[in-house]
Amino acid sequence: MREQTPIVQLGTNQYLVLRAAHVQSLLMDPRTRQIEGRDLVALNRIPQGVMARFIAEIFLFSNGETHRKRRGLFARNFAHRTIRDMRARVRGVADAIAADMPRGHSFDFIDHVAARVPADIIAEILRLPIKDTRHVAELVYVVGQGLTPIHPHDKHATIKKAARELFRYVEGQIRARLTSPRDDLLSSLAADLGAQRDVSFDALVFQVMGLIIGGSDTTRAAFAMLTAMLLERPDDWHALCADHSLIPGAVSEALRFDPSVASIPRVTTFAMDLDTVALPAGSFLRLSTMSAKRDPALYENPETFDIRRDDHPRLHLVYGLGPHRCIGEMLARVEMEESLAAVLKAAPDMELETAPRMVGFGGLRQITPMTVRVPWLRSLDRHRDRQRICTQDGCDSRPALDRSSAAGPAPQQSGPLCHPARCRARSLNPGFPPFDLELFSRIFRALKQHFSRFLNSHQPPAKRPRRPLQAALLRLKPMRGHLKRPYNPRASPRKSRSIPVQTSPRAQRAQSRFRTAP
Numbered sequence: 001m002r003e004q005t006p007i008v009q010l011g012t013n014q015y016l017v018l019r020a021a022h023v024q025s026l027l028m029d030p031r032t033r034q035i036e037g038r039d040l041v042a043l044n045r046i047p048q049g050v051m052a053r054f055i056a057e058i059f060l061f062s063n064g065e066t067h068r069k070r071r072g073l074f075a076r077n078f079a080h081r082t083i084r085d086m087r088a089r090v091r092g093v094a095d096a097i098a099a100d101m102p103r104g105h106s107f108d109f110i111d112h113v114a115a116r117v118p119a120d121i122i123a124e125i126l127r128l129p130i131k132d133t134r135h136v137a138e139l140v141y142v143v144g145q146g147l148t149p150i151h152p153h154d155k156h157a158t159i160k161k162a163a164r165e166l167f168r169y170v171e172g173q174i175r176a177r178l179t180s181p182r183d184d185l186l187s188s189l190a191a192d193l194g195a196q197r198d199v200s201f202d203a204l205v206f207q208v209m210g211l212i213i214g215g216s217d218t219t220r221a222a223f224a225m226l227t228a229m230l231l232e233r234p235d236d237w238h239a240l241c242a243d244h245s246l247i248p249g250a251v252s253e254a255l256r257f258d259p260s261v262a263s264i265p266r267v268t269t270f271a272m273d274l275d276t277v278a279l280p281a282g283s284f285l286r287l288s289t290m291s292a293k294r295d296p297a298l299y300e301n302p303e304t305f306d307i308r309r310d311d312h313p314r315l316h317l318v319y320g321l322g323p324h325r326c327i328g329e330m331l332a333r334v335e336m337e338e339s340l341a342a343v344l345k346a347a348p349d350m351e352l353e354t355a356p357r358m359v360g361f362g363g364l365r366q367i368t369p370m371t372v373r374v375p376w377l378r379s380l381d382r383h384r385d386r387q388r389i390c391t392q393d394g395c396d397s398r399p400a401l402d403r404s405s406a407a408g409p410a411p412q413q414s415g416p417l418c419h420p421a422r423c424r425a426r427s428l429n430p431g432f433p434p435f436d437l438e439l440f441s442r443i444f445r446a447l448k449q450h451f452s453r454f455l456n457s458h459q460p461p462a463k464r465p466r467r468p469l470q471a472a473l474l475r476l477k478p479m480r481g482h483l484k485r486p487y488n489p490r491a492s493p494r495k496s497r498s499i500p501v502q503t504s505p506r507a508q509r510a511q512s513r514f515r516t517a518p
Contacts, residue, residue: 002291006275013283016263016362020292020317022274027287027321032266034324035284037061039267043284044151051146051156051163057203058210060324067323070199070207074327077125077185083330086121090334093120094342101346101374103446106353109370110224115141117339118219121331122212127184128173137216139166143209144217149263149286149362163209170208174201211328218260219332221367223339224356226254228370229305230340231352236307241348244341250307251336255318257305262290263362264320286362289317346442347374376443 008016017023026032035043037056046052055061059070076082097116101107119137123130142162145152152159174190181187189204199207230237230250240246263286271281279285294302300311319326326332343350354371 002295007277010286013280014286015277015279015283016286016288017274018288018291018295020295020298023287023289023292023317024321026266026274026285027264029272031270031272032268032285033063034067035061035265035267036063040265044149045153046146046151047156047160049160049164050167051143051160053202054143054163054167054206054209055147057206059207060210060214070203071327073189073199073204073207074185074211078327078331080330083334086331087334087338089124090117090121091338091342093117093124094335094339095346098339098342098346099442099445100449103374104376106371106373109227109372110220110356110367113339113343114224114227114370115216115220117223118216118332118335121335122215125215126173126186126208126212127182132169136166136169136212139163139169140213140216141220144213144364145366147213147364148360149265166209166212167205170205170212174205174208214326215328215331217364219335221260221358221365222255222332223336224367224370225258225260225358226251226336226340227343227372228352228355229254229257230307231350231372232355233305236305237344240307240340241344244344246307247337247340248333249309251333251340252312252316253305253307253309255316256293256299256309256312258358259290259293259318260358260365260367261318261363262360262365263288264324265363288361289320290361292317350374376446 002018006017006019006022008018010016017026037058037060040046040061041052041055046055059067062070094117097113097120101112115137116133119133119140120130122128123133123136128136139162142159143166145155146159146163174186177184177187177190181191186208189208230240236250240250266285266287268279268281268283268285272279292298296302298313299309315321315325316329319329319332351373352370353373354369356370357368359366359368
């Protein structure tokens with residue numbers, strides 16, 4: 001369709017722009033502007049309530065001085081230099097999440113990994129309680145469904161409820177900073193609110209809500225699709241395992257090939273012509289960045305997924321252009337790069353069972369579940385190298401078993417020299433991999449985590465008594481009253497016949513201590 005027409009009319013004064021040249025020019029054209037939030041509410045007929053107020057107040061759907069003031073609240077904390085300095089902290093969070101991945105059974109990669117990294121990083125930036133991140137993330141993903149070009153009215157009640165709950169949570173966090181300031185972003189926002197009053201309190205809450213949604217939902221879907229596309233291409237996955245310098249290119253290519261944001265809204269302020277199509281003033285445009293990134297005029301072989309592609313533009317279209325370019329671009333890139341590096345290191349043998357799929361052609365796209373499995377042990381087939389003829393001292397030159405053929409060992413062939421450690425292991429056990437210390441460490445950590453509740457619940461005794469017999473007798477002391485017959489004054493006295501009992505000296509000493517015990 002892109003080759004046949006540059007623009008498609010979707011409705012009255014509503015158009016979808018497809019070609020890359022037009023998308024790039026209209027993003028910077030002064031005759032267009034970002035759609036205002038109140039206009040988007042009226043266009044989608046969103047019922048009045050917290051969701052309609054959120055869309056009308058968020059700085060994403062504003063222009064001019066209002067947009068500059070609201071965006072400026074967060075500009076310093078999301079500067080490229082500030083985010084680059086956070087790379088080590090992001091990697092630490094990603095390593096911890098990757099180490100917690102279940103092993104030996106299938107699990108949802110989005111819930112266990114892709115959703116946790118951006119949520120924990122945003123919580124770290126805003127200094128939100130880490131125990132609340134899972135609940136806040138669930139609310140964010142529900143509210144994000146209302147930021148599509150066509151509002152899902154059938155889900156509006158659920159979206160409105162989640163938006164109200166998210167508003168109350170953010171409001172409580174900001175009010176807590178007003179009473180007891182801390183050294184974090186929310187405290188500085190609360191201080192600026194009290195000093196300048198350029199932004200109302202409710203508007204500030206909506207800006208923080210938009211920041212949390214933009215920093216969580218889009219990165220979650222983009223990272224899941226990145227991992228899935230690499231797992232579907234084993235050559236690319238193994239290349240990244242061997243060379244982490246390819247990771248930035250893989251991230252850029254995944255954002256181009258199947259992005260989490262499909263289009264950017266714009267409104268024409270003057271009548272204009274786009275090729276042969278006349279656009280009246282006030283037309284609502286959806287600039288399809290998803291279509292533009294598959295345009296042969298912008299990329300060579302656009303239908304090919306290539307992690308070594310070198311024709312990406314300097315400014316990636318998925319983040320937009322101009323004053324409304326995504327404020328969290330650098331943070332999203334750092335999160336995806338460090339998360340992918342952590343997953344590659346923790347689970348190089350991950351297997352994709354159910355591939356996810358992006359749904360939607362505009363705005364924030366929704367992603368379907370993604371099921372993966374990480375085996376307990378690495379597959380031996382990947383470590384059984386084919387025959388290598390080695391001339392090093394002490395190396396066994398017998399061929400390793402060729403698992404690709406059931407006929408037995410492969411014929412000898414020339415090849416590069418073996419690693420000395422692998423040669424020694426092969427001489428002891430031909431065809432099997434050498435001892436892998438890193439793999440053993442990961443298995444040990446997983447077992448320790450699995451049995452941690454038993455290890456932590458065990459409390460050794462403070463002091464062990466020296467005489468076990470004395471301790472046993474002391475424990476029996478409270479039972480003496482239960483063993484006696486209750487006193488009955490009306491009962492006739494009976495003569496008791498004493499029976500001599502032979503006791504050892506040790507028992508006699510224990511009985512004497514028992515009588516004198518307090």
